[in-house]
Amino acid sequence: MSEKTNRFKIARSFGSASSSYDTSARLQRYCGKHLMPWLPNRNDLTALDLGAGTGFFTELLSSRYQQVIGLDISKNMLQFAKDNRNSSIHWLEADAYKIPLQDSSVDLVYSNLMIQWCDPLDLVINEVMRVLKPGGLFVFSTLIDGTLIELKSAWAQVDNDQHVIDFIPESEIRPLFDGTNRKLLNAKQQDIVLEYENVLHLARELKSLGASHVPKKQGKGLAGKDQWQKMTKSYQSFLEPSGIYPATYKAFSGVVVKLSD
Template sequence: MSSAAAHAGFVDRRQVARRFSRAAQDYPAGDFFAREVDRRMQERLDYVRVTPRRILDLGCSRGGSFAALSARYPQAELIGLDLSEAMLLAGQVRRPGWQRWLGLGQDGPSRIVADAAKLPLAARSTAVVWSNLLLHWLDDPIPALAEARRVLEVGGLLMFSTLGPDTLRELRTAFGDAQAHTQRFADMHDLGDMLVECGFADPVMDMEVITLTYDDFDAMLADLRAAGSSCAMRDRPRGLMGRARWAQVRAAYERLRVAGKLPATFEVIYGHAWKGEPKQTADGRAIIRLDGLKRR
C-alpha cells in the first residue's frame, strides 16, 4: 500500500456520507434495528445516575434518540451531530410560521453537521455524549472517543453502541472471498482498551447477539440499503457484479437457511465510561491533589 493510501485510511468517509444521505428521506422505514438498539441503550440509563445540563447525540442521523432522551432528561439541552446534512434536515420538524413569528414553541434540538473526530464544541461543555451505532463507520474510533472525552465535563458520561466482528458473518461466508463486503468491526475488548487509552475511567463493556431472519436474500439486502448500511470500506468491490456471481452468493447463503429462514447475525457492543479528574497537565506534568490528605 502506498503512503497516500495508508494516510487515506480504510473507510471511505465520503461513501459513508453518500449512503446515509441517500437513505435520509426513507430512513424511518429502514432504521428499525437502530431503534431497537437505542431502546436497549435507554434501558441501561436506568442504572446510571446523571442529571445532565447538555447531551450530545453523536451520529444522531434523523434524531431517532431525541424523543426518549428528552423524555428522560427534560431539563437538558440536546444537540444532534451527524456527518450527513441530509439526515439532519430530513429529521428536522419546524414550527409553523405563525408560531415562529410570535416566538412560540421550539424547533427541537440543535443540529450540527460535523465530523465526530473534530467536534465544534468547547472543552468540558457537555454532561453526556450518547452515540448509537456510529463507531464502526469510522476509520479509527480513537479520535472520536478522545474528542468525546474532551467535550465532556469532569464526571460526564459517554454511552455508546457499535457492532462487533461477528456482524453479518453469514454474508461474508456467502461471498467466500478476501474482499470487503461489510464494514471492519472492532472487538469489544479492543474498544475497552481504547477507552482507557483515551483517559476514560471505569469503562464497562458488554455484548449481545441479535439475529434477524428473512424469507429471502434480496429482502435482507434491501433492509441494509434502506438503513444506509452497505459496505463503505475503501477496498470494497467496485462496479456491478454479474448475474453468475450473484447466483453463487445467493446459493451459498441459501445453504445457511435455518428452520425455513435466512439468518443475519449482528453482534451489538455496548459501552459506557466516565470522565474523571485529569491526572496530567497539557504539557505532561503530573497533577497531585492535596484535598484528600489529612492535616497533621
C-alpha cells in the same frame, strides 16, 4: 481511499437513505432503547447525540434533558431530523473526528450504532472525552467482529473482494475505554439474530439504512448476476428449517465515565 473521501462516501450513503431509514431501523431501535437504563436521571444536563441519523433518539433525549444537540456528518439525515423532530433540538452538521464544541462542555454523549463507521476509532473516543465534562458519561453501542458473518462467509465463496465492512473485535475496543482520563463502568455484548425472507431482503435493508458503503471494496458498483447467484446459493447453508435466512449482529454497548484530571 483517504479517510476524508471515505467519510464523504459514508455521509453520502446515509444521506441517500434518510427517508427510508426509519422504516428499516429495527436493529438500531433495539440497540438504542437498550441504552436507556444507563442514562443519567438528572434533567439539568447538556446531551450530545453523536451520529444522530434521523434523530429518533435525539428526540427521546430532548424529552429528558435541558439542552440537546444532534450531530451527524450527513446533511440529508440532519435535514430529515430537523423537519421531523422537536424544534428545541440544536442540530450540527459535523464530523465526529472534529466535534465543534468546547472542551468539557457536555454532560452526556449518547451514540447509537455510529462508531463502527469510525476508523481509526481511538481518535473519535479522544474527541468524545475532550468535549465531556469530568464526571460526564459516554453511553454507546456499536457492532463488533462476527457481525454479518453469514453474508461475509457467503461472499468469501465467490471472490476475495471485501463486501462487508470490518468490525473490530471486542478485545480491541475495550482498551480504548480505559485510560488516564476514562474508565469503562459497564459493558454488555449481545448477539442479535434478525430474520430475512431471502438474501435480497437483507441487501435491501442494508441499502435502505444507508449501510451499504464498504470502504475497502475493490470492485466498483453492484455485483454481477453470476456472482450474486453464487453468493445467495452459498448463503443457503445458513437457511433455517422454517425457511428464514438469519443474519447475526454482534452488539457491544457500554458506559464510559470521563475521570477528573
